[in-house]
Amino acid sequence: MSKKKIILTGGGTAGHVTPNLALIPKLKELGYEIQYIGTQEGIEKNIILGEKIKYHTISSGKLRRYFDLKNFTDPFRVLKGVWQAKDIIKKEKPDVVFSKGGFVAVPVVIGARLNKVPVIAHESDMTPGLANKLSIPYCTKICVTFPESLKNIKANKGVLTGTPIREELFKGNREEAMKICKFSDDKPVILIIGGSLGSKVINDSIRAIIDKLLLTYNIIHICGKGNIDNNLINKKGYRQFEYVKEELPHFMNGADLVISRAGANVIFELLALKKPNLLIPLSRKSSRGDQILNAESFRKSGYSLVMQEEEITEDRLLKDINNLYRNKEKYITNMGKSPVQNGVNNIIKLIEKVQI
Template identity: 40%
Template sequence: MLQKQKKLKIMLTGGGTIGSVSPLLAISQKIKEKNSEVKFLFLGTYKGRVEKELVKNYKIPFQPIFSGKLRRYLSFKNFIDLIFIFLGFVQSFFIILKFRPNVIVSAGSFVSVPVIWAGWILKIPSLIHQQDAVPGLANKLMAPFATKITVVFEKSLKDFPKDKTILTGNPTREDIFAGDKKRAREIFKLEKDLPVILFIGGGTGALALNKLIIEALLELTKFCQIIHLTGKNKNLLVDLKNFGGNYHAYDFLTKEMPDAYAAADLVVCRAGMGTLTEISLMGQPAIIIPIPNSHQEKNAEIFSQKNAAILLNQRELTPEILIQEIKNLLNNQEKLKILSENINKVMKSGAMEKIIEEINKICGKK
């Protein structure tokens, strides 16, 4: 484990989506437990209100930098974003010079690309973590410059250089397991004997899922209670009086998230690896609705193939179908039990310790 004799500095970088932030916070939390003297600095995006709030909750300094997204198709935005990537590179270069980290750690996202590049020029080693079943362009751009690459799925080992890639699984925040059902009833004003569905709309792609949920609300709230995470700035024109107090909407949750999970009899979510890791490790029965034509479809397929979740195709999904799927599951306790047992087996355990061990090696501590 990280020793206490020497003060370490670790730079974390990610953002744009919570999925690239959560694993880094999980890692930092565990490292701090073992060595409270380690200094962290988080480089994220200017627009990341949610990521900034999450990082702040972990008492880690947050510094935004410019970032841009490179698309795999011809677009004028690629030329504009190249300017932002260059500006982010310049910012990263001088921030790294000042902070002098022992290692830079990223879990993907385009904001990390110029940080890893600048670190490589300044001879700062780095570790990048590949969460999704399909490698993203950001990690592909960073991989040649990374010291070590960790992956969640065995199939991902072939996507990166063999000599510096290892299978670890996906780390998650340990406080996510600290939820309490009784406390959740008080926080979310829930009835004791009515099933609870946790809808996690996410960020990207939340609008389509939110629309589907809203159209199903009138029927759903007749037989269950709903905690709905809509995503930031996803204004929903909903008259709460229509749902008898059984509908509770939030942009996002931070410290209350463990209790939301504890309250849920069923989770309905996208297929980002942050959420999938959490529900897997907690054994939460789930309906997964991946964003169409995205890497999420491959993530969801892995869970579906193991009979670990119900996979629904958004292209064919209607409010009526969603209502019936939820009703069928809530009325089938045996099915819920099977899903819970199977989903709990999908994610590899011990990910946190393995990634910290690699950080330890990179920092030169044997």
């Protein structure tokens, strides 16, 4: 019997790559040969090559909702990418393609359809992003993470699977986190995550009340590249990191509370780990509003406390953090009752099913 083969795609941000990483160990266990299609410049290239997976590059344009001169040339780059993806898929003959979205995925999804290869796409957010909107007509099934999302997917293509979560996140160790951060007391720990690029709003707001917070908590602050505050480097109980990889599972498991943006990947990781959290979603001024919808769904389910950027004041932030800590058991209980946990097995079942 010939080995099963899958091509994964998705890129542009880490959020379009890390869910694919979560599927890889299980796919390998099931005997799949795994390949990846991405761009030459995308964040996905180094991440995937680090996993020792065969990587194909194609041309792709960025899909924008705003005016840019590149809007006139990028459609041609997308078309070129479609033919490149079509040729790669024709040559490699995968049994199935799995797309995590992002602008690189559109040519791959269309290329798979032209080769009559089934495509499963995954949408993390409440409403489909532009890339997935364009891809949906060419997909066999669309995996979603929020029950509310099913109404946005027509033709019975939507399947509620949850989001795939990397196994190593569950293997973190609190003692290791304390050791890395050199915390010498047993104060509760707040972990602050501002997304892969960091968040100026969150960074500035936390630092404005840092002395008050440190009276009660130790703080691990992942603040983004170039965002370390040198004036606070030696402050006891406060550790700053531009970016973390191997340390993240330890930090996530070591945290008593998490303050975070509301990207779907991170909030479902918090849900799976049952971490009480304060979500500060990206505002509509700098996004399409998907994080606001994600946060609202988690607030309604009782998994998260939510604060909009426009609502942040020093007093309100301090008060909400203290309230979250006081009521943490309530949030942990609610998260334990969630019907949507780690989506890896649900998605793998779907991948196996569409090939029958």
